[in-house]
Amino acid sequence: MAIRVAVQMDPLASINIAGDSSFHLMLAAQARGHELFYYDVKSLGWQAGRVTADAAPVKVQRVAGDHYELGEMRKIDLGSDADVVLMRQDPPFDLGYITATHLLERLEGETLVVNDPRSVRNSPEKVYVLDYARFMPPTLITRSAADVRAFQKEMGTVPVVVKPLHGNGGKAVFRIEADGGNLSALAELFGQVWPEPFMVQPFLPEVAEGDKRIVLVDGEVLGAINRKPGEGEFRSNLAVGGYAEKTGLTEREAEICEALGPELKRLGLVFVGIDVIGGKWLTEINVTSPTGLVAIEKFDGTDTGGAIWDAIERRLGAKG
Template sequence: MKICFLMYPWERVSPENDSTLRLIHEAASRGHTVAITTPNSLTIRDTVAHAFCNVLRKSDKLTSNIPSFYRNAQFKRSKLPLAGFDAIIMRANPPLDTVALNFLDSVRADTFIMNDIDGLRIANNKLYTASFSGEASRYIPGTHVSKNKEYLERVLMESQSEKMIMKPLNGFGGQGVIVVEKSAQQSFRSLLDFYVGEGENSNYVIMQDYVDGAEHGDVRILMLNGEPIGAMRRVPAANDVRSNIHAGGREVKHQLTKEEKALCRHIGPKLVRDGLYFVGLDVINGKLIEVNVLSPGGITRINRLNRTRLQAKVIDFVEHVIAAKELIVERKNQFRKVIEDADAI
């Protein structure tokens, strides 16, 4: 199988904890051809989408030590047609590069893309949770999004809680997430001036109901094909509301509760319908706060806490999808041969 990882630059990989590196190592250890590229390396030649790729040189004996694998990896630089890959695994960091998705539009019929580019377009921002309906909607905390400062002030004052969560619509990794309180209304307008800005360059802001227990952290759940495959609790650093690991939080072992399992059952089908096969859910006290679809992390830390290898499940899934696609093509060719032979009689 030939797999291309569309990701951040190789030199930015953190070998000790990087989830993408675990996926690359797993694919390489199975003998698959592995190439890595970045959104800036996409190009078109004679109307055919290509990428300048670093192709991992295969080794007779691949080390099981992943940091060592990273340090010793050797590549060959090549310009390769994207349609030649069996799978393209999207692992680029936020924000979403919409131009990169336009390059991939031309190869989606030939190549399995995970996650699906239409799914990425609709779900790469914090508004995606508002699209859940029916039973799934009860797992979504009240969310308000606007650039209108007067409206946002009214949202805070009309809230049944004394505090709310405020964050920029285009933030990631816990950037800009703060708690705002009714008792600090005088400084709230100043915060809105900073977060929203003025005029044509103003930004959307999210105001979200404060979920009880948020001060104790959140739960990151990794979902594969609509089912949970692993989870961890992220505990915020002292005097910080953010539990993101990159914001100073730490991870602890976690078993999914009955309510969290129910959340996954109700959320999972829509994720699959939208082509979002591998995602990370951020959950607080049974409420879905965010869906991470571009480059969900946590594989290494969940592995360490539970003595498992989640990357094997992800690559298993990709292999099964490709095998199914190949079987469909084989059956089609067999049926065409039968028709051709009948016509020749």
């Protein structure tokens, strides 16, 4: 069945089509004959009980420098002019992001939003994962340098990693050696830049062997990639120079996915990426704008975009 898809994402001109999961989903939708619209979250609004956006029809192709063609921009009613909204703009998970989820939540009963905006709002990556603390490394959330020093003492000679609670893509992630050098200055900086507390965890040396991204679709494992740090880096995020390699799941990782899967499906979190280090340590549950589809398809030959559209179409069928 042909469906109308409104894609809420960052500017199309700025994306890297070689690895962008949103673009990959758009290509897969277009191949099925679905009608695509593009809009910027900044145009999202509400009037007379209707959720609207300034959107343009769009066609996409995997041609660098000529990868999209926009039609005429017009205001559309996301409740009556779209069957599906893909909420795919990147964080930061700030008040603007939260407000967008509140507006999109008002489409319930009319238009399917993927991922479910209420669940996205209630499941920020580094907070939602606390529901599964049994799979996590030792973790501290604080604003206090004194708390971090006490945590460091517990860790002994192991360095710690300090990161913003609502960051993404490996940005502003710092490694602090066991002597605590620069800790006070870093805690002060975090306090000035972000209103929320920050997260502290022991540095896991296994990260040198990779940080695994596992993608789940409607609670089922679609595939995984192992992301390894680039030269001179400890962060393995692809956005900061990491690279991907083919991988499978360990027994512990399969156990983690089995524990998460049913709840992800129940919450309407159709496309989720979880991060696991050392084959056993769950560090994040990514629900806002997860990535990894292109690399998984490259290594495994899986139709990753098709699998997600299959899940979306099943939900639409059940809804209708």
